[in-house]
Amino acid sequence: MKKRLATIMMAILVLAGYWGYQQIEEIPESGTSQKQKVQAVESTTYKELATLEYDGKNQVVQINQNRPTFTKEELATNQTPGQTFSDLDALNRVGVANALLNKSLMPNTDREPLYVNPTGWRNKKITVNGKSDWLYNRSHLIGYQLTGENNNVKNLMTGTRSLNTPGMLEYENQIANYMKETGHEVRYRVTPVFRGDELVARGVQLEAQSIQDQKIAFNVYIFNVQEGVLIHYEDGTSEMRNS
Structure with a gap:
């Protein structure tokens, strides 16, 4: 009897773990590449996202399926296109950025060089892998x-x-191409996620x-994250990982 109860309890724990956290490899949906391995989690709150740890393989995580x-109200028609920033x-850190995007908002001039230095x-x-480049970019929440x-x-x-690039850019390109082709509007929200008082976001x-x-x-x-680099999120300093 005890062995049977132990077996049942083990099965319940395994199923619960699978329900809350699973790997999805080929997901041909909006917002993913068919060649991209995407991790799926049930986390939905800011606090939950801040605790997620990178597994070393899947930089993109699907939220709420x-x-x-x-x-x-946010998806209602006949709204005025525009954007708002927190x-x-x-600590001078950025917050949530919201936008109702429309083709009319898209710029027709080249972007000027960036000079703002964000936190961290x-x-x-x-x-x-033999390639030299800068570790950080000044990353737009709402892409230029x-x-x-x-x-x-x-x-x-x-x-x-x-x-x-390619992280955020892949999704921004999907939106931009869609608006150019259809002339339709897109509701968009970008949330930078910080852990505690850290100056560099753990993700977006x-x-x-x-x-x-x-x-x-x-x-x-x-x-x-960046391959081969250990980032100290509290202040933005970094070091190369030992191979």
């Missing part, structure tokens, strides 16, 4: 190609090169939903 969490917090900006050249917002301190965070959550149809719909979290 890849479904965004906008309200009916005020910097007591301790940039340096690194060499990984979507609204033309550039040197705005409320819209720039310290992001690794891989977070910026991207949520998007097209207003007139369901062709754009994703909810993902991208880890702010």
Whole structure:
């Protein structure tokens, strides 16, 4: 009897773990690449996202089964396109950025050089797999190609090169191409996720939903990491990992 109870309890624990945390390898949905391995978790709150740890393989994590969490009001038609940014917090860190995107907001001029230094900006050249490049980018929350917002301190965070490109850029391109092709609108929200008083975000959550149809719909979290580098998120300093 005791052995049977132990077996049943073990089965329940395994099923519970699988339900809460699972690996999904080929997901041909909006917001993912068919060649991209995507991790899926049930985390939905800011606090839960801040505790996630990068597994060394999957930089992109699907949240809430890849479904965004906008309200009916946020997805209503006949709204005025625009964007809003959170005020910097007591540590001068950026917060949530919201936008109702429309083709009319997209810039028709080249982006000017960036000069704003966000929190944790301790940039340096690194060499990984024989390639030398800068570790960090000044990463836009709302991408320049979507609204033309550039040197705005409320819209720039310290992001690794891989977070910026291909990480965030892949999703921004999906939205931009969709708006160019259809002329439709997209509700978009970007949430930088910090742990405690750290100056560099652990990652960013991207949520998007097209207003007139369901062709754009994703909810993902991208880890702010770089291959071969150990980042000290408390101040932005870094060191190369031992191979």
